[in-house]
Amino acid sequence: MKKILIGFYAAALSLTSSVALASGSLIEIPKQEWSFQGTFGSYDKASLQRGFQVYKDVCSGCHSLDLVAFRNLADLGYNEDEIKAIAAEYTVEDGPNDEGEMFERNAIPADRFPAPFPNEKAAAASNGGKAPPDLSLMAKARHGGSDGDGADYIYALLTGYTDAPEEVPASTQRQFTGLFDFLSYKLFATEEEKKPIMEPLELGDLSYNEYFSGYKIAMAPPLSEDAVEYSDGTPATVEQMSADVSHFLMWAAEPKLEARKNTGVKVMIFLIIFTLVMYAAKRKVFAKVH
Amino acid sequence: MSFKTNNKVVQWVEDRLPLISMGHHTLYEYPMPKNLNYLWNFGSLAGFALVTMIVTGIILAMQYTAHVDMAFNSVERIMRDVNNGWLIRYIHMNMASFFFIAVYIHMMRGLYYGSYKAPRELLWQLGVVIFLLMMATAFMGYVLPWGQMSFWGATVITNLFSAIPVVGESIVTWLWGGFSVDNPTLNRFFALHYLLPFIIVAVVVLHIVALHTVTSNNPLGIDMKGPQDSLTFQPYYTIKDLFGLGVFLMLFAFFLFWAPNFMGHPDNYIPANPLSTPAHIVPEWYFLPFYAILRAVPDKLGGVIAMFGAIAILFVLPWLDRSKIRSCKFRPVARIFFWIFLANGLLLGWLGGQPAEEPYVALSRIATAYYFFHFLILLPIILPMIERPRELPSSIHEAVLKS
Amino acid sequence: MADGANPENSAQGSGETRREFLYLTAGAMTVVGAAGAIWPMIDSMNPSADVLALSSIEVDLSPIEIGQSVTVTWRGKPVFIRRRVAEEIAIAEETPLADLPDPQTDEDRVEKPEWLVLVGVCTHLGCVPLGQKTGDKKGDYGGWFCPCHGSHYDTSGRIRKGPAPTNLEVPPYAFLTDNSIKIG
Numbered sequence: 021m022k023k024i025l026i027g028f029y030a031a032a033l034s035l036t037s038s039v040a041l042a043s044g045s046l047i048e049i050p051k052q053e054w055s056f057q058g059t060f061g062s063y064d065k066a067s068l069q070r071g072f073q074v075y076k077d078v079c080s081g082c083h084s085l086d087l088v089a090f091r092n093l094a095d096l097g098y099n100e101d102e103i104k105a106i107a108a109e110y111t112v113e114d115g116p117n118d119e120g121e122m123f124e125r126n127a128i129p130a131d132r133f134p135a136p137f138p139n140e141k142a143a144a145a146s147n148g149g150k151a152p153p154d155l156s157l158m159a160k161a162r163h164g165g166s167d168g169d170g171a172d173y174i175y176a177l178l179t180g181y182t183d184a185p186e187e188v189p190a191s192t193q194r195q196f197t198g199l200f201d202f203l204s205y206k207l208f209a210t211e212e213e214k215k216p217i218m219e220p221l222e223l224g225d226l227s228y229n230e231y232f233s234g235y236k237i238a239m240a241p242p243l244s245e246d247a248v249e250y251s252d253g254t255p256a257t258v259e260q261m262s263a264d265v266s267h268f269l270m271w272a273a274e275p276k277l278e279a280r281k282n283t284g285v286k287v288m289i290f291l292i293i294f295t296l297v298m299y300a301a302k303r304k305v306f307a308k309v310h
Numbered sequence: 311m312s313f314k315t316n317n318k319v320v321q322w323v324e325d326r327l328p329l330i331s332m333g334h335h336t337l338y339e340y341p342m343p344k345n346l347n348y349l350w351n352f353g354s355l356a357g358f359a360l361v362t363m364i365v366t367g368i369i370l371a372m373q374y375t376a377h378v379d380m381a382f383n384s385v386e387r388i389m390r391d392v393n394n395g396w397l398i399r400y401i402h403m404n405m406a407s408f409f410f411i412a413v414y415i416h417m418m419r420g421l422y423y424g425s426y427k428a429p430r431e432l433l434w435q436l437g438v439v440i441f442l443l444m445m446a447t448a449f450m451g452y453v454l455p456w457g458q459m460s461f462w463g464a465t466v467i468t469n470l471f472s473a474i475p476v477v478g479e480s481i482v483t484w485l486w487g488g489f490s491v492d493n494p495t496l497n498r499f500f501a502l503h504y505l506l507p508f509i510i511v512a513v514v515v516l517h518i519v520a521l522h523t524v525t526s527n528n529p530l531g532i533d534m535k536g537p538q539d540s541l542t543f544q545p546y547y548t549i550k551d552l553f554g555l556g557v558f559l560m561l562f563a564f565f566l567f568w569a570p571n572f573m574g575h576p577d578n579y580i581p582a583n584p585l586s587t588p589a590h591i592v593p594e595w596y597f598l599p600f601y602a603i604l605r606a607v608p609d610k611l612g613g614v615i616a617m618f619g620a621i622a623i624l625f626v627l628p629w630l631d632r633s634k635i636r637s638c639k640f641r642p643v644a645r646i647f648f649w650i651f652l653a654n655g656l657l658l659g660w661l662g663g664q665p666a667e668e669p670y671v672a673l674s675r676i677a678t679a680y681y682f683f684h685f686l687i688l689l690p691i692i693l694p695m696i697e698r699p700r701e702l703p704s705s706i707h708e709a710v711l712k713s
Numbered sequence: 714m715a716d717g718a719n720p721e722n723s724a725q726g727s728g729e730t731r732r733e734f735l736y737l738t739a740g741a742m743t744v745v746g747a748a749g750a751i752w753p754m755i756d757s758m759n760p761s762a763d764v765l766a767l768s769s770i771e772v773d774l775s776p777i778e779i780g781q782s783v784t785v786t787w788r789g790k791p792v793f794i795r796r797r798v799a800e801e802i803a804i805a806e807e808t809p810l811a812d813l814p815d816p817q818t819d820e821d822r823v824e825k826p827e828w829l830v831l832v833g834v835c836t837h838l839g840c841v842p843l844g845q846k847t848g849d850k851k852g853d854y855g856g857w858f859c860p861c862h863g864s865h866y867d868t869s870g871r872i873r874k875g876p877a878p879t880n881l882e883v884p885p886y887a888f889l890t891d892n893s894i895k896i897g
Binding site: 393 | 739743753757
Binding site: 059086087092153156157160161162163164165166167170195196197198199201202203233273275276279280281283284285287288291292294295298299301302305306309 | 344383386389390396397400541545546549550552553555556557559560563564566567568569570571572573574575576577579580589667668669672673676
């Protein structure tokens with residue numbers, strides 16, 4: 021039984037990687053190690069708190085986090101008073117009051133993070149025509165289907181602002197005219213012919229990012245060395261901040277991950293015993309059937 | 311079959327409404343061929359999946375809001391705030407896929423062992439009806455979270471109907487309840503997504519009634535001739551089904567708890583945006599073979615006809631396959647072509663997930679042509695000419711003793 | 714239709730006990746598994762985290778003047794807050810317990826005599842009584858009057874006349890400062 025399980029596991033994992041490769045793009049997102057991966061994975065609270073600090077000090081200037089409430093910060097290890105204090109730093113619009121007017125008040129733990137712009141149009145207008153996307157589900161909405169894929173993507177994107185090359189692989193690569201064309205290319209094309217088609221890179225107002233689809237991104241490099249000062253004294257390198265905020269955004273997208281894995285382990289143990297008992301009973305019952 | 315008990319109340323009910331004897335017959339004394347292999351587990355597994363989908367679905371419907379402005383966030387509220395909501399929604403998401411896995415294996419088993427042949431034609435056709443209803447239900451369910459794939463999947467699939475000459479456009483407008491996929495569409499899809507599973511249950515009941523009238527087929531494809539060929543349902547197949555269920559659930563639990571989004575698509579975690587189409591729209595994996603057939607035909611109406619034809623052809627399969635021998639065990643040539651057909655189906659599934667460009671289009675055309683060749687030419691014309699079936703054993707009992 | 718044979722019918726002896734044990738275990742496992750799967754579904758119908766997060770509210774009392782009433786919403790129900798005038802307090806305190814269908818002293822129903830906080834739901838069949846607005850009918854006892862079936866409540870929210878069985882409920886609340894309370 022255990023062998024079968026391991027077999028399933030291996031099959032599923034190999035399927036994951038082959039699907040990821042088959043998804044077409046020439047850009048491959050490097051894999052990172054995250055504490056929340058694996059059978060017993062869980063979030064690293066210190067990293068979550070640092071990641072929250074990066075979101076608060078840097079990202080939240082442009083990106084909303086609509087689905088997360090202040091009360092959810094308890095998952096990061098903050099106590100009730102700390103959460104009240106964090107919430108009170110924000111003002112939210114409430115109302116209408118008895119006079120029929122909207123008013124501003126300090127946020128309470130039950131409120132969700134207020135967005136930096138009143139609506140999507142305003143966000144687009146202030147950001148060169150493209151609204152910065154909400155980050156609540158970013159770690160599940162861009163890349164892959166396994167825990168960690170989305171965090172890998174965010175990490176790659178944040179650390180992917182390298183010097184712009186002269187040319188990049190074109191968005192449309194060689195188009196085949198039919199099956200024979202494809203086969204003759206596969207069988208007879210020279211190394212030279214197999215190289216991706218390149219096109220000159222014209223950035224305009226955009227930034228170059230080696231992991232962003234199309235290589236041109238509207239977001240200027242958001243992180244620089246010591247962009248935040250970590251309260252726990254961790255050196256704020258770009259890699260450190262990227263890793264922490266990726267970790268934080270994975271939590272924001274999948275806050276129930278730890279409950280999921282804990283429940284999973286218990287359910288799996290039950291199912292293994294259940295299946296073994298049924299197997300023994302089945303053997304016993306069928307023993308005399310000829 | 312008549313049921314006797316000393317309990318007066320039970321007997322009183324039984325004399326007026328024979329529920330207990332029906333249950334007793336169905337789940338207890340019903341004779342099953344004694345040589346069934348594990349492929350015969352997938353019917354009950356599909357039934358288990360259906361019940362799971364209905365139970366979790368009703369619970370989810372209590373928390374879901376079918377409105378374009380609120381649907382996406384109401385699903386996220388289930389994932390974040392509702393007690394165990396993440397668990398229930400992930401069960402519903404992943405069991406949908408496992409339902410299709412069970413049904414596809416169930417269908418393939420039927421194809422291999424000739425379970426569609428006389429006297430089981432209606433049994434098979436009812437199964438095809440269930441399959442069609444499942445596809446409609448799954449499609450509408452996928453629209454409900456109102457993510458990008460929901461919206462664009464709904465747009466693309468409903469647009470299929472515009473291929474119908476003359477009235478196509480009017481039908482699409484009618485389906486949408488407007489001039490694009492919008493709130494009226496979402497509302498009616500929710501209503502139908504809630505309704506159809508119960509219709510599936512009704513057809514499943516008919517499927518089982520038909521099954522119990524003609525009894526189960528078996529790996530040898532010959533009829534049971536007496537008690538020496540059969541086993542009672544209880545305890546033999548209850549316990550075997552439970553064992554199969556345990557294995558099935560372990561595989562399911564692996565996906566549910568460690569890769570719950572593996573069979574979904576990341577784009578569906580982006581709220582629907584009617585002004586921006588994702589770069590690469592793919593349906594859920596269980597539709598991919600049919601999606602490949604749709605795209606293989608260069609003509610719009612032709613593609614739609616081919617896609618629906620691929621399913622419709624299953625209705626007439628019992629008369630296309632002219633061999634009197636059911637099981638491929640005794641059909642040396644049909645057996646080879648069964649595996650080719652299966653490989654071709656898997657190829658179609660893979661092609662359905664690829665972008666619509668060469669060489670995938672050419673391959674899709676070949677695979678689609680082969681799909682229809684198998685049903686329309688190979689089974690009715692070629693196989694009867696070239697195949698010489700092996701000799702059938704005289705009874706199940708005898709064959710089991712020999713092995 | 715031929716019934717199936719049951720080769721185990723003749724089985725006897727030690728195999729029997731082991732088989733019984735396996736059956737029992739198998740049955741028990743199935744029941745435990747089913748119950749374990751059903752419970753999360755039932756539990757999902759309990760109040761969710763976002764609902765629980767709003768199960769207590771803070772109310773600023775400073776804008777309320779003597780003799781005025783306000784209604785706030787708490788857990789989906791109206792809560793009446795009345796800043797009572799001295800006369801209303803006096804009547805409430807002096808009412809003999811013998812006159813009350815549901816005897817309770819005014820002292821037991823308030824934290825500070827000036828402030829009366831009540832759940833504004835009639836204890837008869839759940840209507841919202843009148844008496845909050847200046848033009849409202851306040852009933853024979855100057856408190857609240859339920860228009861559905863004619864229950865009269867006094868200035869302490871106690872039932873005096875009509876079908877309601879008990880006094881208006883006092884929600885759990887506490888003064889955070891002199892001018893604000895937390896309900897719930």
